Amino acid sequence: MVKKYLPAQILLHWLVLGFVALQYLLHEPISESFEKRLEGAEGATSGLVALHIFGGTLILVLMMVRLPLRLSNELPAYPKENAPLQKLLSQIVHWSFYGLLFLLPLTGAVAWFRL
Ligand code: HEM
Ligand code: HEM
Numbered sequence: 001m002v003k004k005y006l007p008a009q010i011l012l013h014w015l016v017l018g019f020v021a022l023q024y025l026l027h028e029p030i031s032e033s034f035e036k037r038l039e040g041a042e043g044a045t046s047g048l049v050a051l052h053i054f055g056g057t058l059i060l061v062l063m064m065v066r067l068p069l070r071l072s073n074e075l076p077a078y079p080k081e082n083a084p085l086q087k088l089l090s091q092i093v094h095w096s097f098y099g100l101l102f103l104l105p106l107t108g109a110v111a112w113f114r115l
Pocket of ligand 2: 020023024027030031032034035052053055056057059101104105106107108109110111112
């Protein structure tokens with residue numbers, strides 16, 4: 001039987017993409033607030049700052065669901081006509097994305113909450 005990504009994996013892929021896009025669109029308020037705090041002032045917190053923290057935390061939670069699904073399911077076979085280097089590169093890129101999507105919210109939280 002042809003292996004496929006599970007519908008849940010596909011849904012998670014697009015949900016994460018949507019929230020990552022939101023994080024980029026909504027980074028301005030938290031960047032400004034963080035800069036003020038670094039300068040020793042009281043950084044303003046607003047709904048948009050909270051939304052960045054909430055969105056980032058949600059991405060982390062979604063990735064915690066996504067990783068076990070990825071590890072427990074076999075992937076669709078790579079097209080035979082692809083060069084081995086293409087397969088290697090796609091694996092590197094996919095795993096880098098997994099790594100980044102865990103590291104970004106964690107480092108954001110470390111910076112914000114001064115953990
Ligand atoms: C924030 C941007 C994105 C991230 C972080 C991301 C991340 C990933 C990751 C980690 C995988 C590997 C899936 C797995 O092994 O579980 C994947 C696969 C895939 N992504 Fe994305 N992706 C992004 C944007 C996109 C966009 C814009 C498209 C299409 C226009 C796309 C299409 C695909 C497809 C078709 C696959 C399956 C590829 C394969 O099996 O070789 N992704 N993506
Ligand atoms: C995958 C999740 C996340 C993405 C994609 C993301 C994205 C971004 C982006 C694009 C910036 C602007 C950086 C700049 O202007 O130089 C930013 C800044 C920031 N984010 Fe996030 N973020 C995520 C999660 C989080 C979380 C969970 C927190 C806190 C709990 C957080 C806290 C911060 C802080 C404090 C800054 C200001 C840092 C600075 O300007 O140097 N982020 N984020």
